[in-house]
Amino acid sequence: MNGSWTRGRRTAIALAVATLATGGLAACGGGDDGSSAAGGSGGTYTWWDPYPQHAADSDWAQRVERCGEQAGVKIKRTAYDTTQLTNQALLAGQQGEAPDVILLDNPAVSTLAESGMLATTEQFGLDTSDVDPNLLAAGDLDDESYGIPIGANTLALYYNKAVLDAAGVDPAGITSWATLTDALEKIKAEGNQGITFSAIGTEEGSFQYLPWFWGSGAELTDLDSPEAVASLELWKGWLDDGLAPNSVINNSQNTVWEQFLTGDFGFAENGTWQVNSAADADFETGIIQIPAEAGGAAPAPTGGEFAVVPVQQDTQRYDTTTKIVECMTTAEGFVETANTFAYYIPPTEAGQKELLAEKPDLEVWVDAVREARGRTSDNLGTDYPKISEPLWTAVQQALSGSASPQEALQTAQKAADQATG
Amino acid sequence: MGPQSLSRRKREETRTAHDEGVTAPPSAAAPPRGDRPVVDPAPAGSTARRLDPRRLAALGFLLPLLAYLVAFYAYPLWRNIDMSLHDYNLAAFVQGNAQFVALDNFRAVLSDPTFRPALVNTVLFTVGSIAVQFTLGLALAVFFRRTFPLSAPLRAMFLVPWLLPLIVSGSTWSWMLNSDNGVVNSAMQAVGLDGVNWLTSPGTALLSVTIANIWLGVPFNLVILFAGLQNIPDELYEAAELDGASSWQQFRSITFPLLKPVSAITLLLGLIYTLKVVDIIWIMTRGGPGDSSTTFATWSYREAFGTGLPEFSPAAAVGNLLILVALVAGFVYIRLQRRREHA
Numbered sequence A: 001m002n003g004s005w006t007r008g009r010r011t012a013i014a015l016a017v018a019t020l021a022t023g024g025l026a027a028c029g030g031g032d033d034g035s036s037a038a039g040g041s042g043g044t045y046t047w048w049d050p051y052p053q054h055a056a057d058s059d060w061a062q063r064v065e066r067c068g069e070q071a072g073v074k075i076k077r078t079a080y081d082t083t084q085l086t087n088q089a090l091l092a093g094q095q096g097e098a099p100d101v102i103l104l105d106n107p108a109v110s111t112l113a114e115s116g117m118l119a120t121t122e123q124f125g126l127d128t129s130d131v132d133p134n135l136l137a138a139g140d141l142d143d144e145s146y147g148i149p150i151g152a153n154t155l156a157l158y159y160n161k162a163v164l165d166a167a168g169v170d171p172a173g174i175t176s177w178a179t180l181t182d183a184l185e186k187i188k189a190e191g192n193q194g195i196t197f198s199a200i201g202t203e204e205g206s207f208q209y210l211p212w213f214w215g216s217g218a219e220l221t222d223l224d225s226p227e228a229v230a231s232l233e234l235w236k237g238w239l240d241d242g243l244a245p246n247s248v249i250n251n252s253q254n255t256v257w258e259q260f261l262t263g264d265f266g267f268a269e270n271g272t273w274q275v276n277s278a279a280d281a282d283f284e285t286g287i288i289q290i291p292a293e294a295g296g297a298a299p300a301p302t303g304g305e306f307a308v309v310p311v312q313q314d315t316q317r318y319d320t321t322t323k324i325v326e327c328m329t330t331a332e333g334f335v336e337t338a339n340t341f342a343y344y345i346p347p348t349e350a351g352q353k354e355l356l357a358e359k360p361d362l363e364v365w366v367d368a369v370r371e372a373r374g375r376t377s378d379n380l381g382t383d384y385p386k387i388s389e390p391l392w393t394a395v396q397q398a399l400s401g402s403a404s405p406q407e408a409l410q411t412a413q414k415a416a417d418q419a420t421g
Numbered sequence B: 001m002g003p004q005s006l007s008r009r010k011r012e013e014t015r016t017a018h019d020e021g022v023t024a025p026p027s028a029a030a031p032p033r034g035d036r037p038v039v040d041p042a043p044a045g046s047t048a049r050r051l052d053p054r055r056l057a058a059l060g061f062l063l064p065l066l067a068y069l070v071a072f073y074a075y076p077l078w079r080n081i082d083m084s085l086h087d088y089n090l091a092a093f094v095q096g097n098a099q100f101v102a103l104d105n106f107r108a109v110l111s112d113p114t115f116r117p118a119l120v121n122t123v124l125f126t127v128g129s130i131a132v133q134f135t136l137g138l139a140l141a142v143f144f145r146r147t148f149p150l151s152a153p154l155r156a157m158f159l160v161p162w163l164l165p166l167i168v169s170g171s172t173w174s175w176m177l178n179s180d181n182g183v184v185n186s187a188m189q190a191v192g193l194d195g196v197n198w199l200t201s202p203g204t205a206l207l208s209v210t211i212a213n214i215w216l217g218v219p220f221n222l223v224i225l226f227a228g229l230q231n232i233p234d235e236l237y238e239a240a241e242l243d244g245a246s247s248w249q250q251f252r253s254i255t256f257p258l259l260k261p262v263s264a265i266t267l268l269l270g271l272i273y274t275l276k277v278v279d280i281i282w283i284m285t286r287g288g289p290g291d292s293s294t295t296f297a298t299w300s301y302r303e304a305f306g307t308g309l310p311e312f313s314p315a316a317a318v319g320n321l322l323i324l325v326a327l328v329a330g331f332v333y334i335r336l337q338r339r340r341e342h343a
Helices: A004-036 A059-070 A082-095 A106-114 A133-139 A161-166 A177-189 A203-215 A226-240 A246-250 A253-261 A272-280 A317-329 A331-341 A349-358 A360-371 A383-400 A405-420 B002-023 B046-051 B053-085 B090-095 B104-111 B115-145 B151-157 B166-176 B183-190 B205-230 B234-242 B247-258 B260-275 B279-285 B296-306 B312-342
Strands: A044-049 A074-079 A101-105 A155-160 A193-196 A265-271 A285-288 A305-308
Touching: A044 A059, A044 A082, A044 A317, A059 A074, A059 A317, A059 A331, A082 A101, A082 A106, A082 B090, A101 A106, A101 A317, A106 A133, A106 A305, A106 A383, A106 B090, A133 A305, A133 A360, A155 A161, A155 A203, A155 A272, A155 A360, A161 A177, A161 A265, A177 A193, A177 A226, A177 A265, A193 A253, A203 A226, A203 A253, A203 A383, A226 A383, A226 A405, A246 A253, A246 A383, A253 A265, A253 A272, A265 A272, A272 A285, A272 A360, A285 A360, A305 A317, A317 A331, A331 A349, A349 A360, A383 A405, B053 B104, B053 B312, B104 B115, B104 B312, B115 B151, B115 B205, B115 B260, B115 B296, B166 B183, B166 B205, B166 B279, B205 B260, B205 B279, B234 B247, B247 B260, B260 B312, B279 B296, B296 B312
Parallel strands: A044 A074, A044 A101, A193 A265
Antiparallel strands: A101 A305, A155 A265, A155 A285
């Protein structure tokens, strides 16, 4: 048997170790609380954006910093992945630790607004009268406005000039669905691929389908209208006739772009954000607006981030926050953002003019943005995600052949009715 | 030569331990007092017990683990149940004033048009994955039981799927099965077959993700079953061989029955791992086209994070259904285990 002295000492050591371990845990918890507390005193304002690709030493980060300096404060910037940002913001709202400014993907604005964690532009005192109403509308919920776009982008059709030339297709002549389908057939006859787009079962799929949906005259409140069915039949017909590859059902927008860059495709539906990549492609590219069924340009959905201001207990902060946001949303500010990111069109007329003076070849995009429609507009707000999910499901079902376009859209409308109540 | 003899020695050691366990009657399982006097102190009144420094030390060591279990297992589990019983719409989530709705979320989930396909898909995906994984894993384990040149490196190669990050294997599978540029379709076309829209047709999407999941799960089954095989004494096989038993008879009468306990735990773990698979399906098909490869796990994920509008309460309800299934399987396992011990 061991002496009790040894046993006692061993116990003491054990206790010390155990206490240290638990104490260490507690200390970690405490430290965490302290560092994640948003805002805080000492003139530091917190800023979240969805651009993790722009590191702390990037032009964008420096620009954010300068806006803080102009407002006389320091900005602490944190970047999250787009989808993560909404969840992070919700969690921060739940903890009462929301940042001062969030740059938020526009369909998420009404989501956060619905949770009651965003201040209206009126509350924090921002003048948004210069902003194009079609773009501003994406941030509206129940007749209140919850933010300002820092720029806008949308979808159009990129084309491969060599492929079109070989098929004898003049892009300027593509002004309706019929002329587009005609062009695709000519391209196919030459042994190339017609068009690629994204019909994936996520929001991206709905985003890409909407120009065709709206271009038929259909409305999101009536998913199974004859117009809507016609637009889905257009896509389905392209797949059946081999004018579009079957893989579109699983394509993300990035995959679409990769397919286009192979040089085998005549057209690809993609966004403003590929302008630089298109210029760097191994072949000559061009852009046309997505045609509507009967002719003219179809409204494409707006993309791009809004600057929103979460509700703060200390409402004094709004003055400075407004100054920071304003720094981003002057005409010069918009153009600077457009140039920093290379994929944003200013949302005000003054900004657009200034940008076109610098880069006249962006005119198609400026036109497309002016025609664009917010997904959450028309007072859909948080009903939009509930409609969008059945919609992309319908597109998937029709394209994969598990239902006819008509049946798929009828099911979608039923699901949307149920979801929106 | 060296490692082989080492492993044989190890096997012998385990065998003796095993034999001892078998010879000792269950009634003698309680250790003689003198061996471990402190673990089981004489009941000397509660105050004395509380003051025992050894007991305090044990408690001190236990505390971090308990804190960990509560913080990372009990609390999230409770939160999940709590969420599924309240209506956590967005405003309620942020303001923390969710209304108690009892089983409304479960009712909504059960009547959702996605429920039926998700249920069928979950059963097909889980049963299909486990059955094939287990069969392949067992076959490979039996195969590798015999040592032959290069058997060790070969066995190691079979573990590769386990080592790869899921995002890598998922993306690779989805490239390989791509309808237009996938290597699988190219190979099929090269031998004159028609390509299949693996991931984009409702008939094959579930099959495709199941195949990928089987590939991912074989190493796990192989490793555990192989370890189980190491514990089966060699002389049983030698005796059987002397009696003229064929390899199939040896497998049926020795390997399979003696491997039962290990098989049971492998299947249980396999069930739990397969039920909760989200990543591979999400990467390959997003549960589509339509709902054709949606399982409960991906459905729950989609409700909470896959759309623009997080619906935490229904997602939590679906998650709880999954936990329930796993729990039931766990109880079944424990019962079977008990019955075997009593027998």
